[in-house]
Amino acid sequence: QKEVEQNSGPLSVPEGAIASLNCTYSDRGSQSFFWYRQYSGKSPELIMFIYSNGDKEDGRFTAQLNKASQYVSLLIRDSQPSDSATYLCAVNRETSYDKVIFGPGTSLSVIP
Protein backbone atom coordinates (compact mmCIF):
# COMPACT_ATOMS: atom_id res chain seq x y z
CA GLN A 1 0.00 0.00 0.00
CA LYS A 2 1.37 3.39 -0.97
CA GLU A 3 1.69 5.91 1.84
CA VAL A 4 -0.40 8.57 0.12
CA GLU A 5 -2.88 7.66 -2.59
CA GLN A 6 -4.88 9.78 -4.96
CA ASN A 7 -6.94 9.05 -8.04
CA SER A 8 -4.74 10.04 -10.94
CA GLY A 9 -7.66 11.25 -13.02
CA PRO A 10 -8.11 13.06 -15.20
CA LEU A 11 -11.12 14.45 -13.39
CA SER A 12 -13.28 16.57 -15.67
CA VAL A 13 -15.93 18.95 -14.35
CA PRO A 14 -17.95 21.67 -16.10
CA GLU A 15 -17.27 25.29 -15.28
CA GLY A 16 -19.21 26.37 -12.20
CA ALA A 17 -19.47 22.88 -10.74
CA ILE A 18 -17.90 21.52 -7.55
CA ALA A 19 -14.69 19.55 -8.02
CA SER A 20 -13.98 16.95 -5.36
CA LEU A 21 -10.44 15.65 -4.95
CA ASN A 22 -9.67 12.80 -2.59
CA CYS A 23 -6.60 11.55 -0.78
CA THR A 24 -6.03 8.62 1.57
CA TYR A 25 -2.95 8.02 3.70
CA SER A 26 -1.59 5.00 5.52
CA ASP A 27 0.31 6.51 8.47
CA ARG A 28 -2.34 6.76 11.19
CA GLY A 29 -0.29 9.15 13.31
CA SER A 30 0.13 11.79 10.60
CA GLN A 31 -0.60 15.27 11.87
CA SER A 32 -0.29 17.72 8.99
CA PHE A 33 -1.97 17.63 5.61
CA PHE A 34 -1.36 19.89 2.65
CA TRP A 35 -2.88 20.47 -0.77
CA TYR A 36 -0.65 21.88 -3.49
CA ARG A 37 -1.65 22.94 -6.99
CA GLN A 38 0.76 22.40 -9.87
CA TYR A 39 0.19 23.84 -13.31
CA SER A 40 1.82 22.00 -16.19
CA GLY A 41 5.53 22.77 -16.31
CA LYS A 42 5.40 24.82 -13.12
CA SER A 43 6.32 24.26 -9.49
CA PRO A 44 3.81 23.25 -6.81
CA GLU A 45 2.15 26.03 -4.82
CA LEU A 46 0.28 25.63 -1.55
CA ILE A 47 -3.52 25.83 -1.65
CA MET A 48 -4.53 24.70 1.81
CA PHE A 49 -3.22 22.99 4.90
CA ILE A 50 -5.26 21.33 7.63
CA TYR A 51 -4.39 19.50 10.82
CA SER A 52 -7.66 19.24 12.75
CA ASN A 53 -10.58 16.97 11.98
CA GLY A 54 -13.39 18.71 10.16
CA ASP A 55 -13.56 21.34 7.48
CA LYS A 56 -11.38 24.33 6.71
CA GLU A 57 -12.58 26.89 4.20
CA ASP A 58 -10.61 29.48 2.25
CA GLY A 59 -12.50 31.25 -0.49
CA ARG A 60 -13.68 28.69 -3.04
CA PHE A 61 -11.57 25.94 -1.46
CA THR A 62 -12.57 23.64 1.40
CA ALA A 63 -10.30 21.01 2.89
CA GLN A 64 -11.92 18.17 4.81
CA LEU A 65 -10.04 15.90 7.18
CA ASN A 66 -11.19 12.65 8.73
CA LYS A 67 -8.35 11.11 10.72
CA ALA A 68 -10.38 8.06 11.76
CA SER A 69 -10.88 7.15 8.11
CA GLN A 70 -7.40 8.43 7.15
CA TYR A 71 -8.95 10.57 4.47
CA VAL A 72 -8.45 14.16 3.38
CA SER A 73 -10.27 15.87 0.56
CA LEU A 74 -10.29 19.17 -1.30
CA LEU A 75 -13.48 20.71 -2.65
CA ILE A 76 -13.33 23.47 -5.21
CA ARG A 77 -16.61 25.37 -5.56
CA ASP A 78 -17.58 27.31 -8.67
CA SER A 79 -14.76 25.66 -10.62
CA GLN A 80 -13.06 27.85 -13.20
CA PRO A 81 -10.95 26.88 -16.22
CA SER A 82 -7.98 28.44 -14.38
CA ASP A 83 -8.37 25.68 -11.77
CA SER A 84 -7.26 23.13 -14.37
CA ALA A 85 -4.06 21.71 -12.91
CA THR A 86 -2.68 18.74 -11.01
CA TYR A 87 -3.49 18.72 -7.30
CA LEU A 88 -0.97 17.13 -4.95
CA CYS A 89 -1.87 15.83 -1.52
CA ALA A 90 1.00 15.86 1.00
CA VAL A 91 1.13 14.30 4.44
CA ASN A 92 3.78 14.30 7.13
CA ARG A 93 4.98 11.05 8.61
CA GLU A 94 4.25 10.25 12.24
CA THR A 95 7.67 8.68 12.67
CA SER A 96 9.48 11.68 11.21
CA TYR A 97 7.52 14.88 11.18
CA ASP A 98 10.08 16.63 9.06
CA LYS A 99 9.42 14.26 6.17
CA VAL A 100 6.50 15.13 4.00
CA ILE A 101 5.19 12.49 1.60
CA PHE A 102 3.45 13.56 -1.58
CA GLY A 103 0.77 11.63 -3.39
CA PRO A 104 0.99 11.13 -7.16
CA GLY A 105 -1.49 13.93 -7.84
CA THR A 106 -4.92 14.20 -9.46
CA SER A 107 -5.25 15.96 -12.78
CA LEU A 108 -8.28 18.27 -12.89
CA SER A 109 -9.76 19.68 -16.07
CA VAL A 110 -12.49 22.32 -15.87
CA ILE A 111 -14.45 22.45 -19.10
CA PRO A 112 -15.82 25.89 -20.14
Added chain:
Amino acid sequence: EAQVTQNPRYLITVTGKKLTVTCSQNMNHEYMSWYRQDPGLGLRQIYYSMNVEVTDKGDVPEGYKVSRKEKRNFPLILESPSPNQTSLYFCASSLYGDSTSNQPQHFGDGTRLSIL
Protein backbone atom coordinates in the same frame (compact mmCIF):
# COMPACT_ATOMS: atom_id res chain seq x y z
CA GLU B 1 10.88 39.27 -3.67
CA ALA B 2 10.77 36.10 -1.56
CA GLN B 3 11.88 33.20 -3.67
CA VAL B 4 13.71 29.92 -4.10
CA THR B 5 16.15 30.05 -7.00
CA GLN B 6 17.45 26.97 -8.78
CA ASN B 7 20.13 26.84 -11.44
CA PRO B 8 20.36 25.64 -14.09
CA ARG B 9 16.75 25.34 -15.26
CA TYR B 10 17.65 22.83 -17.96
CA LEU B 11 20.69 20.62 -18.38
CA ILE B 12 21.58 17.85 -20.80
CA THR B 13 24.72 15.97 -19.91
CA VAL B 14 26.36 12.56 -20.22
CA THR B 15 26.72 9.62 -17.89
CA GLY B 16 29.46 10.00 -15.31
CA LYS B 17 30.08 13.73 -15.63
CA LYS B 18 29.72 15.29 -12.19
CA LEU B 19 27.17 18.06 -11.92
CA THR B 20 25.78 20.40 -9.29
CA VAL B 21 22.35 21.99 -9.17
CA THR B 22 22.33 25.06 -6.98
CA CYS B 23 19.45 26.16 -4.76
CA SER B 24 19.25 29.42 -2.87
CA GLN B 25 16.46 30.98 -0.78
CA ASN B 26 16.21 34.55 0.52
CA MET B 27 13.56 33.98 3.20
CA ASN B 28 15.86 32.96 6.05
CA HIS B 29 14.18 29.55 6.11
CA GLU B 30 15.66 26.85 8.28
CA TYR B 31 14.28 23.87 6.35
CA MET B 32 15.31 23.02 2.80
CA SER B 33 14.63 19.97 0.71
CA TRP B 34 15.23 18.41 -2.69
CA TYR B 35 12.62 16.42 -4.61
CA ARG B 36 12.51 14.66 -7.92
CA GLN B 37 9.30 14.36 -9.89
CA ASP B 38 8.69 11.53 -12.31
CA PRO B 39 5.49 10.67 -14.24
CA GLY B 40 3.20 8.46 -12.19
CA LEU B 41 5.45 8.62 -9.12
CA GLY B 42 4.81 12.14 -7.92
CA LEU B 43 7.28 14.10 -5.85
CA ARG B 44 9.83 12.00 -3.99
CA GLN B 45 12.14 13.48 -1.41
CA ILE B 46 15.87 13.04 -2.03
CA TYR B 47 17.49 14.86 0.90
CA TYR B 48 16.44 17.48 3.38
CA SER B 49 18.09 19.80 5.85
CA MET B 50 16.63 21.04 9.11
CA ASN B 51 19.30 23.72 9.49
CA VAL B 52 22.91 24.59 8.73
CA GLU B 53 25.22 21.57 8.81
CA VAL B 54 22.25 19.25 9.39
CA THR B 55 21.22 17.03 6.48
CA ASP B 56 19.32 13.76 6.26
CA LYS B 57 18.24 11.25 3.67
CA GLY B 58 14.79 11.29 2.15
CA ASP B 59 13.21 8.39 0.32
CA VAL B 60 15.48 8.23 -2.76
CA PRO B 61 18.97 9.47 -1.73
CA GLU B 62 21.06 6.97 -3.75
CA GLY B 63 23.36 8.67 -6.23
CA TYR B 64 22.98 12.13 -4.71
CA LYS B 65 24.85 14.28 -2.23
CA VAL B 66 23.98 17.56 -0.57
CA SER B 67 25.59 20.08 1.72
CA ARG B 68 24.30 22.92 3.90
CA LYS B 69 27.22 25.15 4.78
CA GLU B 70 25.11 28.31 4.75
CA LYS B 71 21.48 28.80 5.63
CA ARG B 72 20.48 30.13 2.25
CA ASN B 73 22.15 27.53 0.00
CA PHE B 74 21.45 23.83 -0.46
CA PRO B 75 23.19 22.42 -3.54
CA LEU B 76 22.39 19.01 -4.99
CA ILE B 77 25.39 17.09 -6.30
CA LEU B 78 25.36 14.16 -8.70
CA GLU B 79 28.86 12.70 -8.49
CA SER B 80 28.43 10.21 -11.33
CA PRO B 81 25.08 10.81 -13.04
CA SER B 82 23.27 7.93 -14.69
CA PRO B 83 20.31 7.87 -17.11
CA ASN B 84 17.89 6.81 -14.33
CA GLN B 85 18.50 10.21 -12.73
CA THR B 86 16.86 11.93 -15.68
CA SER B 87 14.03 13.78 -14.01
CA LEU B 88 12.51 17.10 -12.98
CA TYR B 89 14.08 18.34 -9.75
CA PHE B 90 12.60 20.79 -7.27
CA CYS B 91 14.22 22.53 -4.36
CA ALA B 92 11.91 23.71 -1.59
CA SER B 93 12.20 25.59 1.68
CA SER B 94 10.03 26.34 4.68
CA LEU B 95 10.47 28.35 7.82
CA TYR B 96 10.65 25.28 10.03
CA GLY B 97 10.57 21.59 9.29
CA ASP B 98 8.43 20.17 12.05
CA SER B 99 4.74 19.46 11.75
CA THR B 100 3.75 21.63 14.69
CA SER B 101 4.56 24.79 12.81
CA ASN B 102 2.54 23.72 9.76
CA GLN B 103 4.75 25.80 7.56
CA PRO B 104 4.16 25.34 3.83
CA GLN B 105 7.01 24.63 1.50
CA HIS B 106 7.99 27.18 -1.12
CA PHE B 107 9.27 25.60 -4.31
CA GLY B 108 11.82 26.72 -6.85
CA ASP B 109 10.93 26.72 -10.56
CA GLY B 110 12.49 23.32 -11.15
CA THR B 111 15.49 21.92 -12.99
CA ARG B 112 14.97 19.50 -15.85
CA LEU B 113 17.94 17.13 -16.05
CA SER B 114 18.58 14.78 -18.94
CA ILE B 115 21.39 12.26 -18.51
CA LEU B 116 22.39 10.57 -21.75
